[in-house]
Amino acid sequence: MSPDLRSHYLGLELTSPLVASASPLTGDLDSLKALEEAGAGAVVLPSLFEEQIEHGSLEIHNVLEQGTHSFGEALTYFPEMDDYNTGPDTYLEHVAAAKQALSIPVIASLNGISPGGWVHYAELVQQAGADAIELNVYAVETDVYASSASVEDRTLRLVSKVHSALSIPLAVKVGPYYTAFAHFADRLADAGADGIVLFNRFLQPDIDLETLTVRPELHLSRNEEMRLPLRWIAILRGRVSASLAATSGVQSSDDVLKLLLAGADVVMLASALLRHGPGLLRELTDGVRAWMEVGEYESVEQLKGSMSQESCGDPRAFERAQYVRALVDYTSGHRRPAEHG
Numbered sequence: 095m096s097p098d099l100r101s102h103y104l105g106l107e108l109t110s111p112l113v114a115s116a117s118p119l120t121g122d123l124d125s126l127k128a129l130e131e132a133g134a135g136a137v138v139l140p141s142l143f144e145e146q147i148e149h150g151s152l153e154i155h156n157v158l159e160q161g162t163h164s165f166g167e168a169l170t171y172f173p174e175m176d177d178y179n180t181g182p183d184t185y186l187e188h189v190a191a192a193k194q195a196l197s198i199p200v201i202a203s204l205n206g207i208s209p210g211g212w213v214h215y216a217e218l219v220q221q222a223g224a225d226a227i228e229l230n231v232y233a234v235e236t237d238v239y240a241s242s243a244s245v246e247d248r249t250l251r252l253v254s255k256v257h258s259a260l261s262i263p264l265a266v267k268v269g270p271y272y273t274a275f276a277h278f279a280d281r282l283a284d285a286g287a288d289g290i291v292l293f294n295r296f297l298q299p300d301i302d303l304e305t306l307t308v309r310p311e312l313h314l315s316r317n318e319e320m321r322l323p324l325r326w327i328a329i330l331r332g333r334v335s336a337s338l339a340a341t342s343g344v345q346s347s348d349d350v351l352k353l354l355l356a357g358a359d360v361v362m363l364a365s366a367l368l369r370h371g372p373g374l375l376r377e378l379t380d381g382v383r384a385w386m387e388v389g390e391y392e393s394v395e396q397l398k399g400s401m402s403q404e405s406c407g408d409p410r411a412f413e414r415a416q417y418v419r420a421l422v423d424y425t426s427g428h429r430r431p432a433e434h435g
């Protein structure tokens with residue numbers, strides 16, 4: 095019998111743990127249909143940004159110009175926002191159209207950091223038919239007077255405000271740069287996050303030596319980037335009362351399997367789908383299924399978390415001790431560092 099690929103995420107039952115994460119592919123109806131056809135368990139629509147709601151889409155370019163503004167980097171996803179997402183009203187239309195065209199869950203995405211008036215959009219997105227909302231808290235904190243505690247408190251207030259405006263589930267997508275991430279993840283769940291999406295991939299600006307300008311550059315991800323969510327999902331599995339979604343670096347069915355074994359409820363893809371097209375999902379699904387058959391796993395639910403920190407034979411493997419062991423192995427010549435081509 096073919097393994098059961100269903101997975102529960104945010105209280106929703108998905109036909110597959112493979113989810114198309116927010117990207118231009120999910121901003122287009124034909125691509126959304128192709129993603130569903132190729133086996134996506136759910137889709138996350140591109141983000142509507144706090145700044146677009148607060149300032150109107152025309153002003154978004156002015157916000158972008160403010161180099162030291164912490165939103166600046168968030169918006170470097172796309173220098174020309176108009177090409178990506180034309181503003182709040184069309185966003186709601188896209189949610190409704192996606193909902194009508196697909197039978198898999200449609201997760202809308204809001205991207206912001208402050209618990210301001212823009213939050214009422216969460217309700218509108220819900221009314222437009224979204225099955226869940228992913229709140230992306232993409233911030234680069236540049237204020238030397240802002241402490242980590244104040245930044246975390248602000249995020250928790252935002253999560254709690256969005257959560258209380260909704261009756262649909264809420265996922266929160268965050269970056270990896272928190273001092274005590276396990277504790278923060280637990281507080282996110284307490285504040286109302288039904289799921290945590292690990293991790294935002296921060297785009298690092300570059301300097302152009304010819305023009306002496308700072309260039310935001312978007313590179314599609316590489317496989318080794320999935321190790322960061324892998325570690326944290328393994329650590330958090332069973333410890334926080336929220337679903338866990340992996341995003342960053344996933345390219346192959348092996349990556350998907352590793353993240354499920356670590357404890358992800360869903361595995362999200364953007365770069366690989368942009369590189370290879372929606373049909374890649376079919377290939378990955380076949381790869382996951384074939385591996386499960388060989389290992390005699392009956393279902394994704396059975397597989398999920400079986401290599402998490404609480405389940406694996408060596409819980410320290412996810413912690414500091416592993417670092418020391420890797421260094422010792424290297425200097426004693428037992429293990430060569432892996433080369434990334």
Ligand SMILES: Cc1cc2nc3c(=O)[nH]c(=O)nc-3n(C[C@H](O)[C@H](O)[C@H](O)COP(=O)(O)O)c2cc1C
Pocket residue numbers: 115116117118139140141142171203205230267293294295312313314315316341342343344362363364365366
């Ligand atoms: C071109 C592009 C556009 C993206 N737009 C969004 C977005 O609007 N909202 C969001 O939360 N993430 C966005 N992301 C991030 C992806 O959803 C994903 O989290 C990230 O790329 C890491 O996954 P990957 O390694 O599979 O690409 C975007 C990524 C790319 C490459």
